Amino acid sequence: MFKIYRLEEKARILAALKANGSILLCGDEGSGKTILLDAVREELIADGYALAAILAPATQRQMLISICEQLAIDTIELEGKALTVEKLRWAVSDYMRSNPATFLVFDDAHQLDPKFRTWLKNIQRQGCSLLLAATKPPRTDIFLNTPPLILRPLPDYFIRDLMEAAAVLRGLNLSQSQLADLQQRAGGNPALAIRSIDEEYLGLEVEAGDRGDYFDITPLLILAATGFVMLRFFAIGTDSRLLYVIAGMGGALLIGITYMLRTLPKDSKKIS
Template sequence: MLVTGAIVAVNGLNPLLLLTLSIGGVIAIAPKLTFKVSSKNETQEPAPVIEQIPAPGEFRIYRQAELNRTTASLLANGAILIAGEDGSGKSTLAIAVVEKLQADGFMVAFIEPATPKQMLLEIAHQFDIPTEDLEGKSLTADKLKRAIAQFLEENTAFLVLDDAHCCDAKFRMWLKQLRRSDAPMLLLATDPPRTDIFINIPRIELKPLPEYAIREIMIQAAAERAIALKPSELSKLQERAGGNPMLAARAVDEEYLGLDVESGDHRRYFDITPLILLAGIAFVIMRFIGLGTGDQALYIFGGIAAAVFLGLSRLLYNLPPEDRRIR
């Protein structure tokens, strides 16, 4: 006690004053420490996913990269083909392209498959091209084609054709002739054949949407139908959708109606090449085991199986990309 009192006396500090200053310092520092911890937690914890989900009826484009690439190709006086399975979002992307071009002040004719004469008339109406001659008679299909071709040569306008694979072959040949005169056009098709216009223009293959996008679409569809889906139910529905936005909305409708559906209509492929390689390695190991143990039957079986799997892997490797999908 004497030593402590001497030290305090030398420093000129009173124990009660020292205790008061310590408590005051802790109180002053505490808010700053609390602020730092809370701000750190706020930066590390991600925002809830539910806040990013579109409201019922709200439109969101999940293929922004494809939208920008398609618009840039059209503005460069080019043509582009967007291919994908049914329900993959081709029409939604086409509508977004049309709205973007029209917002920039360009003329766009967006048409869907019909008879050749009806599609020509629809193009003429959207471009404000007269469909009657001076005598009041309707123009024939050939005259409409010439009038549209002349209009596209004299003006900056774009053709957008949805489900182009359903159009008549003669109409697609006319599109090919338009393309020779550098008419900008956007075609959308499901499994387009590699003929006529489809082989003349570059294509974009739409890939399945990521899981977060499919989940948002499902939650939005469920909100529009006033139903609540558990995370386990959403995961089960996602497997049926397989990255297809239309199948995602349909899966929610089927759940809403109480329909028991086990599988979807999507075409999502899985690469089983690693499994084939593992099987080949297993047979090679089996061959060495037979050699080491003196089991002749195991040795022969492992060698034959390894040779078969090696030949199968080489065959799959040399096939064209589209045929390498194992269905």
Template sequence: MVATGAIVVVNGLNPLSLMALAMGGALAQLAVGIAMLPKLSSKNAQNRLNAPLPLTARAEHPATANSTDDIPTPGDFKIYRQAELNRTTASLKANGAILIAGEDGSGKSVLAGAVVENLQDEGFMVAFIEPATPKQMLLEIAHQFDIPTEDLEGKSLTADKLKRAIADFLESNTAFLVLDDAHACDAKFRMWLKQLKRNGVPMLLLATDPPRSDVFINVPRIELKPLPEHAIREIMVQTAIERGIELKPSELSKLQERAGGNPMLAARAVDEEYLGLELEGADHRRYFDITPLILLVGVVFVVMRFIGLGTSDQALYIFGGIAAAIFLGLSRLLYNLPRESQRIR
């Protein structure tokens, strides 16, 4: 009965309407199909074949034997975000505040450690603190700057007196504050940081999805993007060497798809392989942006509606109107979804 009804409806349309209807249906199926596919971390198969091979595999390939210098030896440190490191250091030296935002495991703490090391090598005083209670963080800052935490009578300074002592020290000395996971700090503590920023105190804040309020609202930010494939491959190769395991290029490619561009997930994927854990699927959630395709499908259905109006085809006119309304709502829904960098965890 359903098939008979469908045939009657199709027979009632003119060839132009049938062509528009078929085009709209094909685009809708394509949009749904693409939306269900996860985004692979590699661009194509050729990039995988040309990607750096592990050291054990390079011994079997003389053509790549001389390129092992690009991969750090076990225990060596390599910074993969040199541009961000230079910009951050320059901003701090200019008595500015800067925010580094990125997903968990993207390398914020590693980058901050490199910044602190560079500043300390140049003789600057730096206090690196992590989230705790406001009083504990104030005490940690005071200890790292060698600021007295007791008064002349030997009593511990209150939080307000510690804030005043630290502010006075920063006003008369060139020193830097580096706060990891600043989004997890108490709101009142962040307001105090905002006051320090107004007074010109240079500070580096690290945060995952920072709120658009208090100190975060007016601090220039650097968004850490996923690392390129060659960097993730080097991290995985180095981790495999440290674990004493050998990974074939095909195994590295499979693990790399699970890690995406996240360096922490890359190391974790190798650890899971080392432990013999069988995991399916990707550890990240990166998707194609199909919003333009959805909008294109909506335009097609609007055109179908006008075609139905011009040809007095009531069925095509009604179908195009309903479909256009559905796709308009779907496009608004996709527009309100979090960005890709906020969806990866």
């Protein structure tokens, strides 16, 4: 049922890879990175390119063996012994140097071992083309060297289309007003859009969405507090009782708002 809504991003990824470049696909959980990754892989294979994909991070040895198997690289020495991790790295590096039109694809790259990411950085310097998908990757090693393509929230009309398709698949007949209410939970996130349909299908009541990109107003509160302090000193310097009273009332109001915000329930980062 998966429909590719990010055609522009797909075209940019393909263009970068075919130009012997690398690209880092960034986005929130559920933003559609894996679906986009699969679509790119399918098109590259259809165009005759060789690639190896690691869709679930594992140990270094397991990933290297998987890459070797996908690229038909020997993992056994002439003596019949299995190649060590270091020799597997050399084997893959040699293959990539000899076959520049070959791509390595990694989903959930933020979960890769730092040592493995350092190795990826080294082979990238040798001309290896990488396609990485990650959620909030750290600004270090391979992530610092690879140009990022950030997946923004999908437009409302795409989310509405996705939800309508999901509702039809589940046999739900939802009105436009119901879809509009459910759409507010998604916030442009495809996975949350589908989940809201599942919740409606199961008859679950949900109080609010799970979007995590809320605006932190703490800097604004600090700025306002600084302003009231400055106003109070100005009132003292000019001997203005009116400004002094305004600064005092504003400061008291700010303190009250701050304590009120602290009493609000914090958003849990766990799925419960």
